[in-house]
Amino acid sequence: MTQDTSIAETGAQILAAVRTVVVGMDDPLEIALATILAGGHVLFEDVPGLGKTVAARSLASALGLDFRRLQCTPDMLPGDVTGSYVYAPDTGEFVFRPGPIFAGLLLADEINRTTPKTQSAMLEAMAERQVTVEGNSFALPTPFHVIATSNPIEYEGTYALPEAQLDRFMVRLAVGYQETEGETQILLNRMARQQEATHVAPVIDTARLLEVQRAVEAIHVHPDIARYCVEIARATRHAQNVAVGASPRGSLGLLLLGRALAALDGRDFVRPDDIKRIAVPVLAHRLTLTPQAWAQGVSAEQIVRNVIALVPVPPTVGVPE
Template sequence: MPEVTENVRPPNVPAVAAVAAVGAAVRAGVESVVVGAGRSLRLTLAALLAGGHVLLEDVPGLGKTLLASSLAQTLGLDFRRLQCTPDLLPADITGSSLFDPTTREFVFRPGPIFTGLLLADEINRTPPKTQSALLEAMQERQVTVEGTTMRLTRPFHVLATANPVEYEGTYPLPEAQLDRFLLRLDVGYPTAEQETEVLRRRLARRQEETTLPAVVGAEEFTAMQAGVETVDVDSDVLRYCVELASATRTHPAVEVGASPRGALALVLVARALAVLDGRTFVLPEDVKECAVAALAHRITLRPETWTTGVTGVEVVAELLTSVPGPATGRQGTRRS
């Protein structure tokens, strides 16, 4: 019996090579305005191809909003920005029914969640009741307003930003909502050369706003996501994903480890990374590349670890060295 049967590509689903070419064009377009975001851009694009949502957690001023808007432009997706504030209400996200005096009827006014790519800026500044309004939408791709359930457009993705440094006036994301994010990423400070290039580009375009041409449209991007579903994953790679997720539950510094959703996140993102590299199969290196971003936010550390400064990122990085990876006979080439 074969370990995993090879998926047959349905009609109207682009080949992996075509998806990889479009992915390279999208990255090139975004990198023309966003400097130094190579790793976070690659993983964010992989998460979107896998159908997931991304939490960008870093200090202000590193281009998180620019990254999100640039991705939306190059992918041809409708883009809405939601500025999260302490007084934001759930109806401000989902929409509400308003009375129209001309027709003497209540008319539903959709909120910003009815879009292709929603940027929830500073999501940890809005209270948990409002944060929970995103839960149903992120998992079920639908919202319920006044007892009526409405489907969201496809594709639908949430890119949320959060400032991990400030604590006053913020509300930590509950574990249930953190688990809805396929990846949690940090952008990181640019190098001196990259920061100089940021200044050069801003002076050269003589304006703050940037406009990028669409590489694909929403329908084409949905077809690209279907192409990711045709990628093979051998049983030894599946087992490796399960072992990594299971190891987070037995680590001495961890109180609550990653759920099976964490192992699934590894598989989904690893497939998308393989597609971006033009491969129809997943290598263990694909899993290792996304492991920290897929698992670190899904584990809860023991309270006493604050004295040692251990973080979830360090725990997952340690597990990548201690959990043996599978040997694979397939060879693939990694694109930069």
């Protein structure tokens, strides 16, 4: 049994455990898992009530990660996220009390409901895996990942995420409404549990997750595939209706997530189809559209799909030489 096959089997077990609770999210769940294996952060942007919170909690449980949920509100302060210094009467000193961000997986629920100042408190953590409070830096646990949710249809009392923070999310995913059968299954599962709470048993522990993440780093990427990622990102910078295209972090996201998808598929090399599959969730949220695009109803997702259709696919399939 190869190491890549072992990653694929581990991934299948994790997804199977999550699907005992979460119904009808097969593709978003697999991409979210691949994002964590690639060391990234996930943004779920969709209407409330679709199970995003349950999916994040279940994924954390299956991965054996310490889970914290942060309900974002307009009155939340940066210290409510990072932690702060408090006075200890027994010693007469101020000691640092860690906030909820000190977790293996932090769920920032409705992240667009808190102010930009508090949103920015997560930026250093997502980028550097540390927080700085009153001039002192504190390392976050390893691994550390953020899954955030955002409501795209409600604007009153919300604050749009700044581009710098959006760019820190490796992917932005939408869940979508269930088909009739899937929604019916959700109701049947709830009746069978006879309680609101759900539970997913750990499939792996933190040590195994770190091992898998290291193995993903060894997945082969043919130079033509790397260039393909770059050409796609560059094409968004010159696309019609785009004011600012994807940065090099976007092309890097394609490569990193492509490796994780290959590993979950039991392969030790990346194919062009891996890149095509993830182009929209990796790149769409990194584009800044022109006012004309908004007026015409053109979406960033549509622009990325057009780019994928126009950029030539490399002749190689990514197989190691």
